[in-house]
Amino acid sequence: MSLPPGERIAARPAAEGQRPDVVVEPDADRLARDVAAALVARLAAAQAVHGTARVVLTGGGIGTAVLERVADLAREPARERVDWAAVDVWWGDDRFVPAGNEERNELGARRALLDAVAVPAERVHAMPPSDAGFAEPEDAAAWYADQLAAAAPEGAMLPRFDVLLLGMGPEGHVASIFPGTPAVTDDRTVVAVRDCPKPPPTRISLGFPALNAAEEVWLLVSGAAKAPAVAQALTGGATPGELPAAGVHGRRATRWLIDVDAASELDREG
Structure with missing residues (x-):
């Protein structure tokens, strides 16, 4: 059953009884545009409170489309403004391939947004590529964990993440x-992933402890192929080992931002 845009979903509670906020948009383009506007507002609000904003980026088609729409908004003078010189950018994962490889999430983000808005180089915290001098992905993951800890308050392992974007x-x-991989049960903040079931096989990823440390987690999902997993994550009681998306939640908010196709197997709130 396809849900109309804006319909509320009876999502199961996330960690500590938190109920995710589920927003359904009519198509992928509208989803990208509305998420972009919401992200600009969230970063501006974080800067109003803290002076800086910190965002964790994702790759994939919808994640890149959101960044492209954010870049468009930055060119519109009447829009809410973000001081991009005071935004720290991190990544949820990246592919352990050479720096210029088209598979790199970092490369896509730079093209879509970061170069256009001139985020200072020292605020762009990319995960290391395979040609950055690390012999093994485990070494690169440990380095990234050290970078996170260096940006954290004294005694903490992670900095404040205002919003963390994820695809699924x-x-x-x-x-x-x-699902079913060692990363599911790894308690480190950053993990190396080998033999990934989706190419490229070697990657670096934030672990659940880091993903779930974000103030807000936004899951961006588009397309009918993902509808069964959306329904299972929100209403089916899946474990993180079976369905990792079911194991992520923000400290203050968890938002599922999806299109009608991705919502097609969800039930209306009754």
Whole structure:
């Protein structure tokens, strides 16, 4: 059953009884545009409170489309403004391939947004590529964990993340945490992923402890192929091992921002 845009969903409670907020948009383009506007507002609000904003980016088609729409908004002078010189950018995962490889989430984000809005180089915290001097992905993951800890308050392992963006695969993976893989149970903030079931096989990913440390987690999902996993994550009681998307939640809010096709197997709130 396809839900109309704006319909509320009877989502199961997330961690500590938190009920996710589910927003359904009519199509992928409207989803990208509305998420972009919401992201600009959220970053501006964070800067109003803290002076800076911190965002964790995702890759994939919808994630890149959101960044392109954010870049469009930055060119419109009447829009709410973000001081991009005071935004720290992190990543949820990236592919352990050479820096210029088209598979890199970092490369896509730079093209879509970061270069256009001139985020300072020292505020762009990319996960290392395979040609950055790390012999093994485990070494690169440990380095990234150290970078996170260095940006954190004294005694903490992670900085404040105002909003963390995630895509989701048809089997329910988020970042590079796939069902039934060692990353599901790894308690480190950053993990190396080998033999990934989706190419490229070697990656670096934030682990659940880091993903779930964000103030807000936004899951961006588009397309009918992902509808079964959306329904299972929101209403089916799946475990994180079976469906990693079911194991992510923000400290203050968890938002599922999806299109009608991705919502097609959800029930209306009765």
